[in-house]
Amino acid sequence: MIRSTVAVRSIVLGIGLLGLALAIPLNRGQAGPDATSAERKPAVLRGDSDVVTRVGNDSCLARGCHGAVGPSDPTTGHFYFKGGEASTWRTFDPHARAYEVLLNSRSVKIGERLKVEMKGQKPHRAKLCLDCHSPGLDVKLEEERDHAAVAVGAGVDCEACHGNASRWLAPHVSATWPQSTDKTSSDLKASYGFKPILALEERAKLCVSCHVGDPTKQVNHDLIAAGHPRLLFELDSSLSALPRHWQEPHEKPNATVGPTDFHAKAWAVGQVVTTEALLDLLKMRSQAASQGTAPWPEFAEYDCFACHHNLATPSWRQAVPSGRTPGSLPWGSWNLSSVKALGQISSNAKVTDKPFPLDVLMAEMSQPTPDTSKVSRLADTASVWVKSLRDSGKLASMDVKRVESLILALRNPAAKPENWDEAVARMLGLVSLSKAQVDLGGQPIGQDLSREIESLKRSLQFPSGFDSPKVFQP
Ligand code: HEC
Ligand code: HEC
Ligand code: HEC
Ligand code: HEC
Incomplete structure (x- = not known):
């Protein structure tokens, strides 16, 4: 542990x-x-x-x-x-x-x-x-x-x-050399x-190529077990954590962009691009596994604490509200819940699509030995769904209404975090979205929302003695 x-x-x-x-x-x-x-x-x-x-x-x-x-x-x-x-x-x-x-x-x-x-x-x-x-x-x-x-x-x-x-x-x-940032330049x-x-989508693709991996480079469970940190990426908090050597367009002295939806957009674009990268990796891994050149299933894609935790009875892990069979492998815990929330504000990528491609893929990946060729196919279908989310135009600009519906979708009691990953993802999403809500001139963050963020932060801390985050400052 x-x-x-x-x-x-x-x-x-x-x-x-x-x-x-x-x-x-x-x-x-x-x-x-x-x-x-x-x-x-x-x-x-x-x-x-x-x-x-x-x-x-x-x-x-x-x-x-x-x-x-x-x-x-x-x-x-x-x-x-x-x-x-x-x-x-x-x-x-x-x-x-x-x-x-x-x-x-x-x-x-x-x-x-x-x-x-x-x-x-x-x-x-x-x-x-x-x-x-x-x-x-x-x-x-x-x-x-x-x-x-x-x-x-x-x-x-x-x-x-x-x-x-x-x-x-x-x-x-x-x-x-053009100084302007328009498309022609x-x-x-x-x-x-x-x-x-400069565009967040292109930027996210750059970051995820190393922070998630791509078909040419990756950090898998072999590297992690050998001592490499696990790779988890969220664009908005990563940009905040970097000592930036640049100004975003809204920070420039001659800025023409007004109240900004930057944090909401960075969060949303980051989720979508990260998910696409994870699906590309999954496809590559399933194909390599079918040729016997990669471990399968790849443990780095699951909730770590499903396997690495102390056994206790009773345990909150035994209550699995989503209906997943107890003991099955929880795949995609890092960002599926967030892209599903995004699906709720999109018109052409619906979470109500039946069958819902991400759920079908998750069900296959929860099997002890997922079928590699099926997974490769399902990853393609899921990618198409995620791409339609990106193309829907809803991520290009966010107004207060959209940000508020996203906050509601993330806080949906039916989507309660089931594990550490989901809780971090939800906390980071709520932090970015509530910043945007204020920047856009919406309601100031309500007491119950800031209480929820605080309580998520507390629940994510590890006891001292662990080589883990002790304080959370997203
Ligand atoms: C070529 C690969 C590569 C690219 C591209 C890249 N990074 Fe990194 N990043 C790394 C590596 C490797 C480290 C670890 C460096 C270290 O520990 O000193 C790192 C570290 C970081 C850290 C510090 C992490 C921590 O927990 O201490 C942040 C934040 C970060 N990167 C954000 C970004 C963002 C945002 C982008 C895109 C704008 C980006 N990175 C693009 C490879 C990359
Ligand atoms: C797919 C890209 C990728 C590959 C491949 C990779 N790393 Fe990393 N590595 C990262 C990133 C990104 C970070 C920063 C992680 C973070 O803190 O979020 C990192 C962090 C680290 C750290 C922790 C750094 C610190 O400041 O504490 C070490 C050590 C490390 N890598 C060593 C290695 C070694 C050794 C290899 C080869 C066996 C390797 N890495 C391969 C991307 C990669
Ligand atoms: C981890 C990725 C990364 C690395 C490494 C990096 N940059 Fe950047 N840089 C960015 C991003 C992202 C932006 C913001 C988007 C833009 O302005 O194109 C940026 C913006 C800039 C800008 C425009 C600043 C402004 O706002 O006026 C300059 C100049 C620049 N970088 C120079 C450099 C130089 C010089 C180095 C090497 C010493 C460097 N960058 C290394 C990611 C990086
Ligand atoms: C499906 C089960 C499973 C999942 C999921 C899993 N691991 Fe492991 N992990 C193992 C097994 C089995 C070993 C080998 C244990 C041994 O050698 O005693 C191992 C070993 C390790 C080790 C080295 C030995 C140790 O116990 O410290 C680390 C570190 C590790 N895993 C981290 C992770 C991280 C981080 C994740 C999530 C990204 C993860 N694991 C997901 C099963 C899993």
Whole structure:
């Protein structure tokens, strides 16, 4: 039990992020500028090439570019200042130390336990880990240079999120680079390989590629059992937890957008995109399992506490209100309840559809040995349903009425949380939606809602001695 909670320790809530961020020294090792800039120059000049390649962080970190030193003040949560984006990233952002993490003792232990899967490689050299922790690192180059255990990787760096820069580096400092954020401008920038991540949907897809996984990279129960934290993602709280080096459109000094539905939209878009990513992963896993190359069913997709808990009689776990057979595997506990709530405000993706694709899939996944080809098919059908939710246009803008109906849907007594995952998901949803309700000029949060959020928070805490969240500050 104790170790199972290791994995949920650092979930979306970003607990302790500030303390962690503050511990990052200013002069952490980056790729050595002298050795690398000469090799990288040709790539910069290849402005017209069709091949988009990495340029490396050094190009962004200069003081006159994004590396200005300025008035970040973590005590007030004020991290953004123009021209200082790279300084904020380097000093405060956990992504800047994602490579160094692979050298710490926890990673070394994970590596030892997964010796076979890692083919004898150390975590900081293994594709399995680098794909998420330092996607730009050229392992071959590093080995040639024999950089034994020096922190040379840049972690999750500028290009990991903004796109490889060989084609956009030169144009983006020219006067003709569009400053506006309309569709034509962002299409133009995208044609240079610059990722359009201002729109929440595109941004969510970027985050979930590492924070949920995709068919090319994942954190499964093998990695978790070896010591990796469990991956749980919720967009709005993750954005709040990051020391952001940018301003959202409504935060800009010349903002034209008024009272904002940002938190509601970020929550809703995040739920939908996360669910799509989970379904893609499920499909990939079911196909790999049918070829005998992956464990099945994949335990990381179920409620952890279904298997990792102390046995007690009587236990609240024995009361399963949804009618699931006691003892069956609770799949999809992380976000199904939230997407179902979203279905209630959508006109073309109905939760009343019979049979309801997510329930059919859940029923199959609750079997001791789900049928892999059936699951693959059902995941496709469920994806179509979730996509229709995204396309319904209801997520594009939220008014007070929609936000209030979502709060009601989440608080529906018939959808009472059945486990820890559902309770966290519900709490995060209620927090984001109630922020939006206030921002949109709706009713101030009622006492009963804030009482419910507080009581959810309390119920989610673990006793001391557990390597788990002790306080919740979404
Ligand atoms: C699918 C992407 C992905 C893969 C693959 C992956 N990680 Fe991670 N890792 C993450 C994310 C995301 C986090 C942050 C989790 C959180 O706190 O929410 C993380 C966190 C960690 C942490 C905890 C860091 C801390 O600050 O406490 C360690 C240690 C770690 N990873 C090591 C590894 C090792 C070793 C491997 C390879 C065996 C690996 N990771 C593979 C995405 C990944
Ligand atoms: C984890 C992903 C991530 C990483 C890593 C990252 N960024 Fe960003 N960045 C974003 C997002 C999301 C935005 C907001 C959307 C936008 O403005 O396109 C943003 C916005 C920006 C902006 C616009 C700021 C504003 O509001 O005026 C600049 C400039 C920028 N980033 C530079 C950098 C630099 C330089 C680095 C590397 C040191 C970097 N970013 C690393 C995700 C990232
Ligand atoms: C290339 C992979 C990658 C991408 C893309 C990415 N992240 Fe991360 N993220 C990581 C890894 C790896 C860590 C763990 C780093 C560490 O422990 O120092 C992490 C850590 C975090 C943390 C701190 C988690 C914790 O519990 O301490 C937050 C918050 C976060 N990411 C949010 C985001 C958001 C929001 C986006 C999208 C804008 C994003 N990330 C995009 C890989 C990624
Ligand atoms: C279907 C049952 C099942 C589910 C669901 C499950 N696990 Fe496990 N887990 C196991 C088994 C079996 C072992 C191996 C126990 C042993 O070796 O003694 C294990 C081992 C582990 C270990 C290492 C050993 C230990 O007990 O500390 C960790 C950590 C862990 N699981 C975390 C998780 C997390 C986090 C989740 C949810 C994402 C999860 N597990 C979901 C069955 C499950």
